[in-house]
Amino acid sequence: xxxxxxxxxxxxxxxxxxxxILYIVSVGLSVTMGLxxxxxxxxxxxxxxxxxVTVTLMNSYGVPFALSLxxxxxxxALASIVLERMLYARLYSxxxxxxxxxxxxxxFMATAAAKFAWGPLPQRMTVPEIFHQExxxxxxxxxxxxxxxxxxxxxxxxxxxxAIERTNFGARIRAAVDNRRMAQSxxxxxxxxFTLTFALGSGLAALGGGLGxxxxxxxxxxxxEHLVYFLIVVAVGGLGSIRGPFFAALLLGISDFACxxxxxxxxxxxxxVATFALLLWRPAGLFGRA
Amino acid sequence: MLARIQKKLSPVEAMTRSHRLRWWxxxxxxxxxxxxxxxxxxxxxxxxxxxxxxxxxxxxxxxxYAGIITLGHAAFFGVGAYAAGILSVQxxxxxxxxxxxxxxxxxxxxLVSGLIILRTTGLTLLMLxxxxxxxxxxxxxxxxxxxxxxxxLQGMQIDEIFGVFRFDMFGHTAYWYCLAxxxxxxxxxxxxxxxxxxxxxxxxxxNVVRMHAIGTPVRRRLVTAYTISAILAGIAGGLLxxxxxxxxxxxxxxxxxxxxLIMLIFGGVGRLYGAFVGAPxxxxxxxxxxxxxxxxxxxxxxxxxxxxxxxxxxGILGLLDEALRLVKRGRR
Numbered sequence: 001x002x003x004x005x006x007x008x009x010x011x012x013x014x015x016x017x018x019x020x021i022l023y024i025v026s027v028g029l030s031v032t033m034g035l036x037x038x039x040x041x042x043x044x045x046x047x048x049x050x051x052x053v054t055v056t057l058m059n060s061y062g063v064p065f066a067l068s069l070x071x072x073x074x075x076x077a078l079a080s081i082v083l084e085r086m087l088y089a090r091l092y093s094x095x096x097x098x099x100x101x102x103x104x105x106x107x108f109m110a111t112a113a114a115k116f117a118w119g120p121l122p123q124r125m126t127v128p129e130i131f132h133q134e135x136x137x138x139x140x141x142x143x144x145x146x147x148x149x150x151x152x153x154x155x156x157x158x159x160x161x162x163a164i165e166r167t168n169f170g171a172r173i174r175a176a177v178d179n180r181r182m183a184q185s186x187x188x189x190x191x192x193x194f195t196l197t198f199a200l201g202s203g204l205a206a207l208g209g210g211l212g213x214x215x216x217x218x219x220x221x222x223x224x225e226h227l228v229y230f231l232i233v234v235a236v237g238g239l240g241s242i243r244g245p246f247f248a249a250l251l252l253g254i255s256d257f258a259c260x261x262x263x264x265x266x267x268x269x270x271x272x273v274a275t276f277a278l279l280l281w282r283p284a285g286l287f288g289r290a
Numbered sequence: 291m292l293a294r295i296q297k298k299l300s301p302v303e304a305m306t307r308s309h310r311l312r313w314w315x316x317x318x319x320x321x322x323x324x325x326x327x328x329x330x331x332x333x334x335x336x337x338x339x340x341x342x343x344x345x346x347x348x349x350x351x352x353x354x355y356a357g358i359i360t361l362g363h364a365a366f367f368g369v370g371a372y373a374a375g376i377l378s379v380q381x382x383x384x385x386x387x388x389x390x391x392x393x394x395x396x397x398x399x400x401l402v403s404g405l406i407i408l409r410t411t412g413l414t415l416l417m418l419x420x421x422x423x424x425x426x427x428x429x430x431x432x433x434x435x436x437x438x439x440x441x442x443l444q445g446m447q448i449d450e451i452f453g454v455f456r457f458d459m460f461g462h463t464a465y466w467y468c469l470a471x472x473x474x475x476x477x478x479x480x481x482x483x484x485x486x487x488x489x490x491x492x493x494x495x496x497n498v499v500r501m502h503a504i505g506t507p508v509r510r511r512l513v514t515a516y517t518i519s520a521i522l523a524g525i526a527g528g529l530l531x532x533x534x535x536x537x538x539x540x541x542x543x544x545x546x547x548x549x550x551l552i553m554l555i556f557g558g559v560g561r562l563y564g565a566f567v568g569a570p571x572x573x574x575x576x577x578x579x580x581x582x583x584x585x586x587x588x589x590x591x592x593x594x595x596x597x598x599x600x601x602x603x604x605g606i607l608g609l610l611d612e613a614l615r616l617v618k619r620g621r622r
Binding site for chain 2: 033039087090091094096097098100101102104105106107108109110111112113115116224228231232235239265266267268269272273275276279280283284
């Protein structure tokens with residue numbers, strides 16, 4: 001009985017930490033898709049870039065952990081502004097097929113560039129000393145770094161909710177998601193809003209990539225390997241929603257961990273089946289509007 | 291002036307004539323036969339190309355004509371490959387019936403999944419097609435007792451075609467086998483897209499509301515097209531299994547779905563011949579470039595994809611069209 005309980009707690013703990021990373025990376029994608037209707041499959045590239053910047057700054061230049069994360073976030077956000085203005089913006093009015101192909105092309109290029117610059121092997125992240133310890137509660141051990149991910153994940157979620165629900169900028173984003181034309185006629189500069197939101201989403205993805213480098217290993221194939229999980233979070237959560245992807249990420253993170261831990265002989269099979277069933281039941285996702 | 295206007299076909303006339311065979315439509319077949327004699331060391335690559343042309347052709351039917359965007363077309367290719375492979379491993383070695391079985395299995399999966407997922411559109415549909423291909427890949431990976439799992443399906447054995455033509459190690463038989471199957475499939479698809487059924491698919495792609503309004507059973511048409519496309523993709527998969535006598539997990543991978551999509555885009559979507567141009571161009575370039583340096587290959591592939599989307603949405607055939615138009619205008 002006690003064994004069962006500690007297994008459940010352990011699954012919940014690790015699953016939630018995993019879910020936090022999934023959420024931080026994917027929430028930007030949800031807003032991009034909801035706001036601009038852009039099928040951006042290359043979102044994982046920003047997370048990967050964030051991971052590489054963080055790991056390189058820490059390992060090669062000895063920059064402190066927090067500073068590396070902040071730098072990754074800012075560098076990737078700035079780079080994404082350039083990309084958005086130069087390339088993405090041209091395809092907002094194009095069809096889904098064009099957007100899908102364009103972003104697949106971006107993934108190919110980013111994968112090749114990463115392999116060229118850092119080689120094919122995953123980058124090892126050396127977490128700061130404080131995070132090396134473990135906490136014990138009964139039979140369950142909690143690695144400190146996972147606990148840190150959990151806490152900082154929740155902090156980011158709360159900050160994001162406050163920003164979207166309580167600030168003027170957030171109100172403008174919500175208005176533009178709800179009705180772009182109306183927002184435009186009220187004098188909201190939606191083009192600028194798109195760029196800023198895109199940068200914010202990419203910056204968050206970079207943060208998630210750096211923070212989660214220990215869970216989702218940073219390697220050149222990153223953007224393709226985890227693409228389907230990011231998409232599941234967004235599609236199940238509901239496009240354009242901030243809240244939806246959070247619950248979707250929790251659901252996915254915990255059940256994925258549980259599946260791989262309890263029934264490894266089926267792997268991720270049930271995750272895909274569940275996603276399939278859920279999307280048929282609610283095509284617009286759990287929190288999306290039909 | 292008047293003569294020129296009269297010479298220009300009216301839209302109705304253009305439509306009634308569009309199914310007539312033009313001389314250049316025979317070029318792929320002339321090229322296919324010529325390559326057998328010109329490049330004997332490349333026969334294996336040749337049959338692979340024919341298989342991918344067939345696969346891309348099946349995708350063109352639903353993507354180019356019916357306008358269904360899918361990232362999961364490898365699901366049907368993979369089901370066909372595994373069906374043909376498993377049938378052979380279990381003791382049935384006749385190739386033609388094996389191919390029919392592959393098509394039927396993929397068609398069944400296409401029919402069932404089409405009935406379910408074609409109720410949705412846009413991003414949800416895209417996600418569902420992705421979910422299917424990942425689901426099947428994971429299933430094939432874990433069902434090692436049937437599929438060989440990650441090691442691949444081994445021990446296939448294929449009899450002589452019609453009891454006469456044995457599959458040789460140089461790939462002579464495989465080459466002609468693939469070319470013949472592709473030819474039959476081409477005739478079928480060509481007839482199909484010029485038929486009233488094919489026209490209604492184009493109509494659905496262009497304006498689905500209007501097609502509903504004039505009483506077309508839109509969903510039934512889409513599901514039918516999806517199933518036919520799945521059958522053709524399954525036959526392509528079956529051909530791959532039979533000619534290489536091996537089935538690996540990669541037949542069901544997302545990469546294969548993406549690859550065939552890219553081939554079709556490079557050739558030109560919705561033109562019937564995009565597959566015949568894009569697949570060989572992609573496969574030959576891959577064979578030449580990826581050998582020397584796979585990293586650069588992916589970089590240039592990505593760059594090319596971005597450029598095509600930005601500047602040449604009609605692919606190679608679209609560019610050719612424009613060039614011809616320019617030449618004609620220059621002549622006047």
